[in-house]
Amino acid sequence: MFFRVMESSRLPDLVRGFAQDHEVIGPVAKDDRFVFATIDDPAELRLDYDTTLLPPKKLFFPAEDQLMRFRVADNEVLDDEVFAAPRVLFGVHPCDINALLLMDNIFLKDYVDPYYKARRDATLIVGISCVPSEECFCNAWGTDEAHWGFDIFLTDLGDRYFISVRSVKGAELLDDFVETREITDADTADFQRVTAERKEMFAEDLDTSQLPLLLDAKFDSPVWDALGERCLSCGACSMVCPTCYCFDVRDDLAPDQKTGTRSRLWDSCQFSEFSAVAHGQNFRDSRASRVKYRYYHKQWGYLSKFERVLCVGCGRCARACAANITPREVVSALAKGGFE
Ligand code: SF4
Ligand code: SF4
Known part of the structure; x- marks a missing residue:
């Protein structure tokens, strides 16, 4: 993993860049809550969301998913292919990134589910730091931070994003679409401060050790x-x-x-x-x-x-x-x- 810094004003350029070759899906407002939906304009993105009604799992394991068509007379399978277009899932919180890793254990290990795998392989994950809400207790499980499971992760430092780059594809796309710079000691110090402040924001600790x-x-x-x-x-x-x-x-x-x-x-x-x-x-x-x-x-x-x-x-x-x-x-x- 390596790190870069991007000015906050560049974020729309990054989203527009991704959208050239990918469907971009991110959090948008719906009534007084938020949902993951296709982003047509970067202005629709609501990276200040608390949580979405449904988690990103719906994009990999849809609520209703046609697996195949079949012919009754001879039990012939007519159509069991899954087509997954390239997409970027933009603005995923650490808990939901970690949740996808837990789902991977089910759908990609003992038995590889081709429908889930095709969608997972076609999707780049862009994480975003979050502010804990009253109901959150991800800190109890250590899922309040994501160390794996994303291509790039943006930590909001106010006027700029501290970017953790985890995959080659993420690094390439970042390079293609937006200007970033090397991190400085000041960036690292701000990143550590923001991360520590966030840990203090959780409602009372839930002791799950026992x-x-x-x-x-x-x-x-x-x-x-x-x-x-x-x-x-x-x-x-x-x-x-x-x-x-x-x-x-x-x-x-x-x-x-x-x-x-x-x-x-x-x-x-x-x-x-x-x-x-x-x-x-x-x-x-x-x-x-x-x-x-x-x-x-x-x-x-x-x-x-x-x-x-x-x-x-x-x-x-x-x-x-x-x-x-x-x-x-x-x-x-x-x-x-x-x-x-
Ligand atoms: S625990 Fe709550 S949400 Fe779950 S089935 Fe019971 S009433 Fe419904
Ligand atoms: S808090 Fe835990 S059990 Fe409840 S919805 Fe989130 S992951 Fe599922």
């Missing part, structure tokens, strides 16, 4: 029953989560019944049908068991396989939950043995 132990010990805790009483099984927490990846597969036949499409759709372990199997059995038919499962999968099961928890502390689930169930509250309740 979490795997707590989960081992609290499997039968009344905390889960209390959460089950409140949970609405709406699945919103999973839908907005940058690291939830469960999906359903659905076949739809054409009206003439001769061909059909196979699609992948986001699913949620919080839905009552999620764990239903043949013969009318359901392994998790209570809301308490489903809430519990989500926490055990994220903070225990995934951890045991990949040595990271499957959460980046983005706070989206806390914002989305109509029952006000938040990871911060759940972790605290487990530690204290109940709700206050």
Whole structure:
């Protein structure tokens, strides 16, 4: 990795440069919130966003994704190619960059998912530093900074950006489109100051150091029953989560019944049908068991396989939950043995 500095006024040039050969996708305002959308004009970019409604996962693992068409008579697959046009995902926060790395473990390791891989390979990631909001607790997992998973990363120093360049492609594009300069000691000092100030902005620290132990010990805790009483099984927490990846597969036949499409759709372990199997059995038919499962999968099961928890502390689930169930509250309740 190496570092450069770019004047803030050059940012629109950088976006316009990327747009010559790529679709540029970045955060834009939508009502009083933000979403990732195609950028037609650099002025649309809102790099001051807190968080987006849906995470960048929707660009790699869409909510509904047609995987193939097929012919019924002979089961012939007619069309299973995925075309991924080159694009730049501009303005991704560290938590969402880290979330994509966690998704990579699922979609690119034991079994390489060609749909996810094609989109991942076609996408350059430009990260941006952020200001923590009230719901953020990425600092609890060490995902408040991104050291990998981007091509270039912009840290806002006010009048200029401190640019971390991680990939050759990122370096080339930066060189092609915008004037940058070598970093000075003053730039480095400002970068360190801004980074340290940001760490002070987080709401109270969430102590997660005991979490795997707590989960081992609290499997039968009344905390889960209390959460089950409140949970609405709406699945919103999973839908907005940058690291939830469960999906359903659905076949739809054409009206003439001769061909059909196979699609992948986001699913949620919080839905009552999620764990239903043949013969009318359901392994998790209570809301308490489903809430519990989500926490055990994220903070225990995934951890045991990949040595990271499957959460980046983005706070989206806390914002989305109509029952006000938040990871911060759940972790605290487990530690204290109940709700206050
Ligand atoms: S569980 Fe909640 S805080 Fe953690 S990554 Fe998912 S949405 Fe973000
Ligand atoms: S968003 Fe809240 S209410 Fe809905 S399933 Fe998740 S925890 Fe339950």
